[in-house]
Amino acid sequence: MPEVADRDRIAMIAELANASGIAGMCGGQALDLAAEGQRITLDALERIHRHKTGALIRAAVRLGALSAGDKGRNTLPILDAMQRVSALPSRFRMTFWMWWAILQR
Template sequence: MVQTLASASGAAGMCLGQSLDLAAENKQVGLDQLQLIHRNKTGALIKAAVQLGALAAGETGIQYLDNLNAYAEKIGLAFQVQDDILDITGDTQTLGKPQGSDLEQNKSTYPSLLGLDKAQQTAQELLKQALQELEKIPFDTLMLEQFAGYVVERNN
């Protein structure tokens, strides 16, 4: 379990994502690069949390690790898409940071690459795909479903 968390937060995970993010500042990157950054930041930690739950469940959880990993990857990306959307549509008080700060810092975002409507559609599609992965697991996944819904519907 320690190895899982260390990998997610280390040089091949969150640290890599943060490094790529810093290297992309004041540059426009493409969608593939943006997704790579996000898979290795928030996505890596969400994936680690899901993996740790599966590992704690023992053999029962491990047999569904592929589905859980796919779920976590989709939710990690959806989190970032929604974060980028909120940077445009949210207000400073609710966000806890200045609205438009990503734009001001010239960061590549899903709305800047796809447009706001397409970014919102992307968040919904990622949610749908994540929930489809959970449908393949014959156990109670209600909490994971609720978490996924929160990620996409949140306003801060």
């Protein structure tokens, strides 16, 4: 990645660390393990998926933007705004996990 600026590399590392840490995948896994064998609410299920799959999908999009330099970095506020107003990522995650759960049976 010699063409990616150092500041973008650092931002990419931070993005991936955040998505995989307690605010992301690890936090979601902890919630998932705590809920194992219990009936949970739809809100709790969505929280688990938002932390696990959602955090990694978000990171993948943001890593791509950061790797594109100035133009990509300038899209980050737009991506953040789209995430706040759109229910589509949540629906995508739920569809994915329903499909996955069916395949596990």
